[in-house]
Amino acid sequence: MIFNLLRMPQNKAIHCYLLMSVWILLLIVGIYKFLEPKQKFLDSPTVATELYSGLSVDIKTKRIFKICNFPDELETGEEGILQTDKWVLSGLLILIRHGDRGPLQHVKKISSINCGTDNSELLTSYKDYVNNQTLSGKVSWVGPGPFHGFPFLPTHSKLCQLGQLTMQGITQLLKLGHLLSQTYHKVWPKLRVLSPYELIIYSTRYRRTFQSALAFLYGLIPHDTLTRINIYESQSMSFCFKDCGCPVTEKLSKYVRKNISHQLRSHPAVANLADTTGKSLFSTNAEQGPLGSDPHAVRDALLSFVCHKSGLPCESPLNCIKRQNVVGIFAYTDWVNYQKWRNTYWKRYCLLKSYGLIRHIVQQMLHMVSNNGPYLVLYSGHDHTLEQLATALGLHNDPFLLRYAARIIFEVYQDNRESNNAKGIYFRLLSNGKDVTKQISFCKNFVSVDAKTNLCKIEDIVRFLHDDYFSSLNVSNFKDACLYKND
Structure with missing residues (x-):
């Protein structure tokens, strides 16, 4: 019975969508698991940042650094x-x-x-x-x-x-x-x-x-x-x-934004990741509204820390933005941009x-x-x-x-x-x-x-x-x- 349902065109689309959602969720969970740093005992409660130098350069983080386009890496x-x-x-x-x-x-x-x-x-x-x-x-x-x-x-x-x-x-x-x-x-x-x-x-x-x-x-x-x-x-x-005058572009832009919002609602783990990271990033005024939970806004703010090799900000000595937060946000926003390109x-x-x-x-x-x-x-x-x-x-x-x-x-x-x-x-x-x-x-x-x-x-x-x-x-x-x- 189940296999017959899956053969139906309308259910096949749902099946593919569910598989894609599970894949994204596993990607985020995998990022967390792979990059989760080992627990360390703090000698002093005055530690306020997670050092950037601890962000290892690997297949996942290398892509983020390339976005910075550091001057010494520019080439013809x-x-x-x-x-x-x-x-x-x-x-x-x-x-x-x-x-x-x-x-x-x-x-x-x-x-x-x-x-x-x-x-x-x-x-x-x-x-x-x-x-x-x-x-x-x-x-x-x-x-x-x-x-x-x-x-x-x-x-x-x-x-x-x-x-x-x-x-x-x-x-x-x-x-x-x-x-x-x-x-x-x-x-x-x-x-x-x-x-x-x-x-x-x-x-x-x-x-x-x-x-x-x-x-x-x-x-x-x-x-x-x-x-x-x-x-x-x-x-x-x-x-x-x-x-320049083209009223329909605003209508098209709303359709694109609506689709991006729908994707985020379909991935609550990512939405939660963006929300928790955004609360540690944005000032009080910026948190009021959807900005703090927008992965693209969070990504933009993170670039200021990443591209200047700065320590990641903390709410408290034991509550810092961690490396996997950065990798997870960038992985998701890259995927969204790829989907948008096909829209x-x-x-x-x-x-x-x-x-x-x-x-x-x-x-x-x-x-x-x-x-x-x-x-x-x-x-x-x-x-x-x-x-x-x-x-x-x-x-x-x-x-x-x-x-x-x-x-x-x-x-x-x-x-x-x-x-x-x-x-x-x-x-x-x-x-x-x-x-x-x-x-x-x-x-x-x-x-x-x-x-x-x-x-x-x-x-x-x-x-x-x-x-x-x-x-x-x-x-x-x-x-x-x-x-x-x-x-």
Whole structure:
């Protein structure tokens, strides 16, 4: 009788769902069991933290550390094509996430965290440069404009301020810009002599994205050019430009949030883990409401401790946030993000949110190959910016895409053999240094330069934007898509 019921389609779905729920529960329990530290007798009740040094680096914790993207671990990837006798690099479009920042919510014992960093030669040079430019008044963007009055460096070198870039974040972007400069100088000499009129910079109106853009550019372009550039404000985290008004996105966002909430209710062990961890993390005001039990909010707060090698906070000497709390929260949120990436409503949401940005990217690509410029375009944004764009392009879920100082780069190339032909224009997409061009949903005819290097015809992205972008929504344009009923 039981086996017959399981054969029924409706019960098979329930059976699979129950198996998945049990699997998640076992995952959390396993994490607790595997990482549970042995009981120690405290010599003194004054011990207030569990030392970070006790957090061993293993297959589970290594993934968490990679999200921090420590400056000394930053490295170049597969950027640049070295076969310059055949391929000419015409321009770059770079989308970055800001660097390391303080938590977005008030966190207990935040003052105990040292958010500073060692003074490297590059950081010292940048500090001197900023101070000299500020004193001389040479930098054009210190006058009236969208970023008037914004400091160029974090106001406190060691404190973790709410949502503000840290000195570690500055160092991340300095090094990233420097590494990419070394890579692209080999294949694109123009980068050394770019004029202020040949590049265009956009940043959202946040200190952390503005400061990240400056630090990144300091490492990437000539310093004389940096003193004369303009930085334009994006009115949206999505860089939607003229295609921002889309009421249906809020409706889609609610569907996604509802699904995430349902997943959490289906895993009470995780909800309890988030709740108990959140009570030890958040200040009294932040605990009032759903924040303290939101695994994603807890994850964000934990990053401030983990990414600065700080002791984990405690309610009392015998009640500290333990290592398995951290691993359990990150394991669950990674799983939720993977499920979200497959959600139909999420895909529709990202298509609509990223339409303006993709349209702008295509326009800039065409300007690059028409020799009108700009030849370098930078968008300094947030994790949501990269996440939405990657989903809209059909890329696979990558938990490390959203780490601090993450990058997505479009390289625009021309084939020397077809320099006067629109069919000789190609682009390449890299995510954190990895060639992901073959993952793009609309690229049909790839050109493989070698085993790791692939190119997509610019015709494909133009056709996708104009003909196929809204086909999955059964409409033909942005206006109708934003009125589309998703019930």
